[in-house]
Amino acid sequence: MERRRVEILAVTPDGKFLYVANEFDGTITTFSVDTTSGALTSGQIVLVGTAPSGMAITPDGGFLYVGLMSLLQTTVRAMWQVEGPELAPAGA
Numbered sequence: 001m002e003r004r005r006v007e008i009l010a011v012t013p014d015g016k017f018l019y020v021a022n023e024f025d026g027t028i029t030t031f032s033v034d035t036t037s038g039a040l041t042s043g044q045i046v047l048v049g050t051a052p053s054g055m056a057i058t059p060d061g062g063f064l065y066v067g068l069m070s071l072l073q074t075t076v077r078a079m080w081q082v083e084g085p086e087l088a089p090a091g092a
Contacts, residue, residue, distance in 0.1 A: 008020075008021045008052070008053070008054055008055055009021075009055075010055040010056065010057050010064065011033070011057070012057055012061040012082065013057065013059060013060070013061045014061060015033060015035050016032065016033055016035060016084075017030065017031065017032060017033060017061075017082070017084065017085050018030070018031040018032075018033050018040065019031075019055060019057075019064060019087070021048075021052035021053070021054075021055055021066070022052070023051050023052060023053070026047060026048060026049050026050050026051065026052060026068075027045050027046060027047050027048060027052075028045070028046045028048055028052060028055070028064075028066065028087065029042065029043075029044075029045050029046075030042070030043035030044050030045075030046070030085045030086065030087060031043060031085065032084070032085045041085075043085035043086060044085070044086055044087065046087050048066050048068070049066075049068045050068055050069070050070055051068055051069040051070065052066050052067065052068055052069075053067050053068065053069040054066070054067035055067070057082065061082055062081065062082055063081055063082060063090060064082055064087060
């Protein structure tokens with residue numbers, strides 16, 4: 001059985017997409033949000049690295065920054081381009 005522990009949530013400024021950092025498996029799970037009912041539809045699971053511990057979305061909703069915890073030090077390791085419910089490595 002996969003172990004997941006939700007560490008932090010981030011929502012796009014328009015409220016249409018939710019990103020969930022899963023600490024134990026080093027992933028982010030993406031969701032589409034029905035802005036009328038609040039219902040979630042799961043999207044992709046993206047491997048980002050060891051222990052994601054923080055996320056921030058740019059004010060325009062275009063990029064997601066992910067902080068990773070390693071040996072008691074948090075660093076911004078990854079920047080992802082937000083493409084609706086999908087994430088793509090920035091610059092890819």
